[in-house]
Amino acid sequence: MIMVEKNLDFRSDTVTKPSPEMREASYNAILGDDVYGDDPEVNELERVGAEIFGMEAALFVTSGTMGNAVAVLAHTQRGDEIILEEGSHIYVNEVGGLAVMGQLMAKTVKGIKGHMDPADIQAGVRVDNIHFPPTTLLCVENTHNTAGGIPLTLDQMKSYWDVAKANNLNVHLDGARVFNAAVALGVDVKKIAKHVDTIQLCLSKGLAAPIGSLVVGPQDVIDKARKYRKMLGGGMRQAGIIAAPGIIAITEMVDRLADDHANAKLLAEGLTKIGIKVVNDVQTNMVYVDFSPIGWTAEDWNKTCTDMGWKSRGRGTGTRLVTHYGIEKEDIKSFIEGIAKRV
Numbered sequence: 001m002i003m004v005e006k007n008l009d010f011r012s013d014t015v016t017k018p019s020p021e022m023r024e025a026s027y028n029a030i031l032g033d034d035v036y037g038d039d040p041e042v043n044e045l046e047r048v049g050a051e052i053f054g055m056e057a058a059l060f061v062t063s064g065t066m067g068n069a070v071a072v073l074a075h076t077q078r079g080d081e082i083i084l085e086e087g088s089h090i091y092v093n094e095v096g097g098l099a100v101m102g103q104l105m106a107k108t109v110k111g112i113k114g115h116m117d118p119a120d121i122q123a124g125v126r127v128d129n130i131h132f133p134p135t136t137l138l139c140v141e142n143t144h145n146t147a148g149g150i151p152l153t154l155d156q157m158k159s160y161w162d163v164a165k166a167n168n169l170n171v172h173l174d175g176a177r178v179f180n181a182a183v184a185l186g187v188d189v190k191k192i193a194k195h196v197d198t199i200q201l202c203l204s205k206g207l208a209a210p211i212g213s214l215v216v217g218p219q220d221v222i223d224k225a226r227k228y229r230k231m232l233g234g235g236m237r238q239a240g241i242i243a244a245p246g247i248i249a250i251t252e253m254v255d256r257l258a259d260d261h262a263n264a265k266l267l268a269e270g271l272t273k274i275g276i277k278v279v280n281d282v283q284t285n286m287v288y289v290d291f292s293p294i295g296w297t298a299e300d301w302n303k304t305c306t307d308m309g310w311k312s313r314g315r316g317t318g319t320r321l322v323t324h325y326g327i328e329k330e331d332i333k334s335f336i337e338g339i340a341k342r343v
């Protein structure tokens with residue numbers, strides 16, 4: 001029997017390992033060639049994924065980065081300008097793919113806790129003028145990673161949608177952690193999906209599948225994205241091996257995200273008591289800390305964590321700690337006790 005693996009690693013929720021049920025689903029997957037549309041597991045994952053979000057269609061891709069890339073390409077033409085939040089993953093952490101692959105201009109808007117003021121979005125939209133590129137797409141991130149795992153509210157999502165549609169823009173959501181947002185807000189993901197045209201959602205983060213993302217949206221946009229996926233080398237063959245755990249991810253692993261959120265709060269409270277500064281508003285599974293108030297450097301932090309059997313990557317005076325499948329409440333408590341003893 002396979003046991004649930006402990007995973008004492010705070011670096012990210014991308015480090016999660018598949019559950020025993022996921023491993024079994026991979027083993028038992030009935031396979032076909034997905035480029036021919038013949039893989040039953042992929043077809044089922046795409047069907048269920050579209051249904052959960054109330055969208056027409058879905059596309060299974062290798063990663064969040066690929067999902068965002070094919071969605072952005074499907075929405076735009078070479079030479080368009082797109083609007084993104086300044087700290088968004090697509091703008092900061094996807095190797096400039098929008099410029100390289102899409103030949104797109106980026107107009108960034110500075111958010112507060114990940115939230116872009118709709119007036120700033122409006123101000124970023126180009127008017128129709130022979131000198132200007134057309135603005136065609138607004139990208140949103142929910143939860144917003146670098147803002148501290150902040151879930152943007154339904155009202156905020158609606159405000160982006162309203163300003164986008166008033167200006168004929170499409171809206172793409174980088175929903176790498178959109179289920180964390182839905183759980184934190186206590187709403188069905190369909191309600192978030194109502195305010196966007198497409199969503200990229202990661203199966204391989206808090207939901208613990210080993211690989212992959214889905215892009216969900218209208219059939220015509222997903223058809224275009226499928227073609228871009230093939231162009232990028234993402235047309236996979238017997239992909240049911242990795243799609244089968246993805247089905248479990250979106251049907252069985254969502255509710256437990258509440259435990260990750262509770263563990264993140266517990267961690268934040270415990271570290272605050274020790275004198276470590278929590279710098280973000282902890283609402284989902286991320287805790288950003290500054291350990292300089294206890295006089296520690298990143299080296300001190302990293303060494304202490306390693307000595308206690310944890311992985312964490314301090315840089316400068318702080319780090320991001322992410323709670324996820326494989327870390328239990330007891331682990332958080334013993335981590336806090338361990339740090340307290342060493343301060």
Ligand SMILES: Cc1ncc(COP(=O)(O)O)c(C=O)c1O
Binds near residue numbers: 064090141177213
């Ligand atoms: C907000 C956000 N979007 C997209 C991605 C990209 O996902 P992947 O690592 O699967 O390419 C990440 C990865 O951490 C992320 O945090």
